[in-house]
Amino acid sequence: MDGFGAAVKAMRGRLSPRDAGLPAGTGRRAPGLRREELARLAGISVDYLVRLEQGRATAPSAQVVAAVARALQARRPERDHLFRLAGLLPPPDGLVGDHVPPGVARIVARMGEAALAVFAADWSVITWNPLWAALLGEPGERNLLRVVFGSQALVATGAGFEAALVADLRRTAARYPRDPRVAELVADLRRGSARFAELWASGAVGEHASDRKTVDHSAVGPIELDCDVLTVPGDDLRVVVYTAASGTPDAEALASLSRSARSGSAGSSVPPR
Incomplete structure (x- = not known):
């Protein structure tokens, strides 16, 4: 030791x-x-x-x-x-990984003007920057699908967003057929959410990609942002980035949240829709 x-x-x-x-x-x-x-x-x-x-x-x-x-x-x-x-076996191959390569970690650390988080292939959040927390709150439940399908407060995320997440999860389940975390996630959601079960039964397979979302924040009001999903080849990670065009009221609102995050007074938001 x-x-x-x-x-x-x-x-x-x-x-x-x-x-x-x-x-x-x-x-x-x-x-x-x-x-x-x-x-x-x-x-x-x-x-x-x-x-x-x-x-x-x-x-x-x-x-x-x-x-x-x-x-x-x-x-x-x-x-x-x-x-x-430490006397432990390294994580085996063939399972959803939570490892963040150094280059991706530096991107998270340095992109202070963008709200950014890194997700595993099953949409479990691994790491995020301060502006992400200021915009969307510190993650409590770490899996995005459990959040979306586990709370009626998130209906505002929209049917298209829900369907894209489920189609993406089906693709992940096919890539990692022996991963117990993925199998447990699917089983729990099928039992606990009629909406998820309906979407899962459709058999759709896809990839959740970029979108435009509105975040209703208690401190700065509604912010319309571009939400882009970048992938990390070889590590099967998704880097989700919220940005606003320079010179817009949305960009100023995001900058205001960034300043508040540094001072520890960022307020709160409701989920993006």
Whole structure:
């Protein structure tokens, strides 16, 4: 386990704060991320990270190792190495992956003028930037289909959006026939949502792509945005980006939310329609 801690510490030391979406600031005694920065990015406590790096925490879970690897922007071989050092098997092939390549992680960190999030092939959100949270709120339920089909408040998303998501999920289910997470998602939604069951029974297969959406935000009012879905070949990730044309009231509203996100007072929104 000392090997795991040493590897994490070394990787933390070579990750630029800017690449992680953090201000470089002044007074850094060493390059790379501080422990508290990595802990925040990985969603663990600083004390636990200290114990991991010092070899005093001896059994991190697969979820913790994956989160630390993702926060460190580890490449796939580096991620697998961290799993083995922690005494765990790396995630197997043939399953929906939650790994975000370093280049995609840098895009998320640097595109401050766009609201951006990265989703796995089953539409589970993996990571997002501050403007995404300011525009749409911090994700609670991490799977978009569970949100859309699990709450009557989301009827405003529209029939076309729902049908596109289900057709996209069918394509994912065919690509990952042995993935238990996908199978559980489909089974739960078929039992819990008559609308999903109807769309699933149609047999439609497709790919959810770009659209134009309106977000009704409590602080800045309705914002009409272009929503583009970019794919990451080889990793089967979807990068969802909300932008507005420069010089428009929508762009100013988005910029206002960006400023509010930095100050911690972004307000709230209802789902895009």
